[in-house]
Amino acid sequence: MNRKGLAILMRTRMRLTDPNKLSVSPNEASRVQSDTGHSESDENFVRVASEGYVQKINSPSNSERDFNVVRESMHAAISMNKTEVMDAILNNFSEGYHSLSHDNRRKLLIALARDYDVNRKQVRELIQQYLGLEFPGGDKSQPTTFDEGGLLAALYRTERNLRHALKPMYQILFERLNTHPGGLKFLSILRADILSMLAEENIASLRALDSYLKEKLVTWLSPATLELHRITWDDPASLLEKIVAYEAVHPINSLIDLKRRLGIGRRCFGYLHPSIPGEPLIFIEVALLKNVAQNIQEVLWDHPPIPESEATCALFYSISSTQSGLVGINLGKFLIKRVIELVKKDMPHVSTFATLSPIRGYMKWLLFKLGSQSKLAEAEKEGISCSLERSSSSTFRENILQPEEEKALLESSVEFTSGENGMEMMLNLLTSKNYEWTKSDRLLSVLQAPLMRLCARYLIQEKKRGKALDSVANFHLQNGAVIERINWMADRSEKGLSQSGGIMVNYIYRLDKIEENAQSYFATGSIQASSDLRRYLQPEKEHEEKTT
């Protein structure tokens, strides 16, 4: 079951890249399996997951017959009332579901969304009844005398009935699964599948089902139900296995590596739900340091640089969620707050709580900008007017480089690459294979200024629907953090370079400000950033001193 649970989940994750980017992305998940050839024990350690994984994806059923069997059990799970057999029915259903192919699952979920939807006929009737009663419109303060009348009673009754009628029939299935052993986990798997299907195709009924299921999960996974657990080397392997499998930020390469993550100078905390035992829904890794780390090497040491008693900073260097089906349910918020409180209580000498975080979307955003803008620049040169009709705002003509930056680039880069303008040159440099640019001190120093400045702009100014465009930034900002500092060449790993040109960012959590910051970000989308960071956004002159 455990083995299978994980296996299924991994299959799900294979199909689905977690939108909030806090969980394993496909390539990371596969790396977990490939990287671990170092020792016997490692292999055994991970094989559980990978075996299960293989075993599962070999046998999904595409047959019409199997589909109908599972559909039957789903119907029973919704319509039956015999509590004595309900457990068996729900087990049948989830077992059956797991055995289905992606297409059959899709068919089944759409059937669930459509055939067990809201009873619109009944809703309409109740609405007519409701409108039939002349009641005190929006007025709340009804005189007592009013209460005595049966009219108000009828009003309340009709409202209750309408409230019930508006519940889709599939809520019965959700409720029953929630109180069924293993059901909550199964629901999160269902939702992971739904999300992946919605990513392929937008189906209104399925989207409605998802939003309803999400609402339910939010209440069922309220912080009150989550238990904060300090994960140590003494925890069962079945739990540690999941830390290895789901570590999203800095993959764990070996058992020794894992042991270090749980050893002296470090902490690992996870949120567990009583209904999903032995599997943290989200976990956070903390390093105890003297100062806020500027690069990942300061964190991924083999031996603690200082005794814990000398630590003044707790650095969150990795947060991973294990359930792709819980996307959009912010478990991290309370986790971080509670971890801070726990650490403070445990080690009063720790006063700074910060992160060293990746900037996952930076390069993607920058390369797109450089590409489109350099094209626009050329087009303009050739006298082709750039009409405002052009699609996205990013295509308005704009030299995203400062004059000095462009000048420096053109001067120093000719021997490395060609390009009609600074932006095209920068694009070519950044996309040169094996990240050649990182191997030349000259190029590094030339690129540092624009890369750091544009990174600050990306983090502070680039938004999507009023929230930070960068998903990790959005995560920490909504939890009340401040963008404190960006660090040059903080992560030279292939992943670090491809995601953010090696830049990493420190978010800082100030206990007395967390709530306030979270509120104002939530309300107005205003992003809290340090003055150091803001300086990047001011005219060239000032920030020269800063970055060089």
Next chain:
Amino acid sequence: MNRKGLAILMRTRMRLTDPNKLSVSPNEASRVQSDTGHSESDENFVRVASEGYVQKINSPSNSERDFNVVRESMHAAISMNKTEVMDAILNNFSEGYHSLSHDNRRKLLIALARDYDVNRKQVRELIQQYLGLEFPGGDKSQPTTFDEGGLLAALYRTERNLRHALKPMYQILFERLNTHPGGLKFLSILRADILSMLAEENIASLRALDSYLKEKLVTWLSPATLELHRITWDDPASLLEKIVAYEAVHPINSLIDLKRRLGIGRRCFGYLHPSIPGEPLIFIEVALLKNVAQNIQEVLWDHPPIPESEATCALFYSISSTQSGLVGINLGKFLIKRVIELVKKDMPHVSTFATLSPIRGYMKWLLFKLGSQSKLAEAEKEGISCSLERSSSSTFRENILQPEEEKALLESSVEFTSGENGMEMMLNLLTSKNYEWTKSDRLLSVLQAPLMRLCARYLIQEKKRGKALDSVANFHLQNGAVIERINWMADRSEKGLSQSGGIMVNYIYRLDKIEENAQSYFATGSIQASSDLRRYLQPEKEHEEKTT
């Protein structure tokens, strides 16, 4: 807190007799305090509760100022969004509430019901929007093409909004309290107060609030969240104290008595909820016997009559719920099923699962019947026609005694009492002080036939809204039990005689029938009774052999 919690609860119970009659009724609660003068330890044992109790009811605030303060905190608890201070706000509110007088609580709860009600203005607007969309009426199977359209998306969106708008504002308070330490307990106290107020006066808005709160409690207290705990002498006194305080059926008189209830030959199980630690919501006492006990003496022995290994019957002799605020939320159903499974697993040699239960409403019903019918009989004699206009059905002319019964009564009772007819005579006998009738073998033998027969009728035929009139019968029938046997002079205690003329009843749980019986009782109100019991309802002849 614990001390206070219990104190508050006891105050609540003092005001409220639990409608489902499964918890301590006022006089029983007070008896718990008065009866326990036997040993030092006893007194200490109960003083906790009583002291708290006294201390609390001396200081309820009736002042307008205090009311407004609490109302403010209630408003904050609903309208605030700062999670960091929410705990403090909720604590303020519950502390404040507890300090209020009954009148102020009443004012506050009505304010909650009215001022934080459904936003009807919004509901009306959304209904208009909804009706504005022409959607596929009751038809569920929309063609895929339909899904793509934004129309359906709008439909789902409007339904979701309407669903939300129909939630009263006070649900925020309930949700927040539920996830707040001690909040669930506080909610059950709130509801206990609401029920007591509704018993005094029917206020539509308050009734709506109660039904909404009840719905919530039902989901929050789902069997999945309840932990079945075997209560033993090793449990903390703070928990055992509650067993003493809430034992509803056979009051516990001393520590020694309590120790026996938990010792060899007996079992005690309770349902605990993680949010209400150390306080079973409901508990059940079991005696391990050779046969189904016919009277309470067979159960309340001081020393086990047989070794547990020889037991073949598990007799449920007491079920008590501790939370008057959870009335109408059937916790007992799953408790009994799970206890049966547990006992079976633990002791395969136990094959019979039965109860020895009181018949709380029998005498009340019988004395009313005898009174009204004897009057009617007299009226008729005097030639006053008894019009059908007469209010309740119980006032239709009916001699509830069989000819032989009446004859025997008239013959043997003259020396004890007078009366125009058998019914009046029976009434006089049964209401004679100190239950004189139980001290004469002659009267006992004369009264046995009618009392047993009418008891069977009361249990099997007398109904209220299609359910058994007797609340305990209703409880066991809805849990799938069968009425097996009624036992003459099974409980000669003052309480036993006043409630049921000393008669007790055995309900039997047959594992393979529980679900079926519960279903048919729920659906059709059909009551399962043994052939022995049904025989009482057949013509005199046959049952003569039976009862004598």
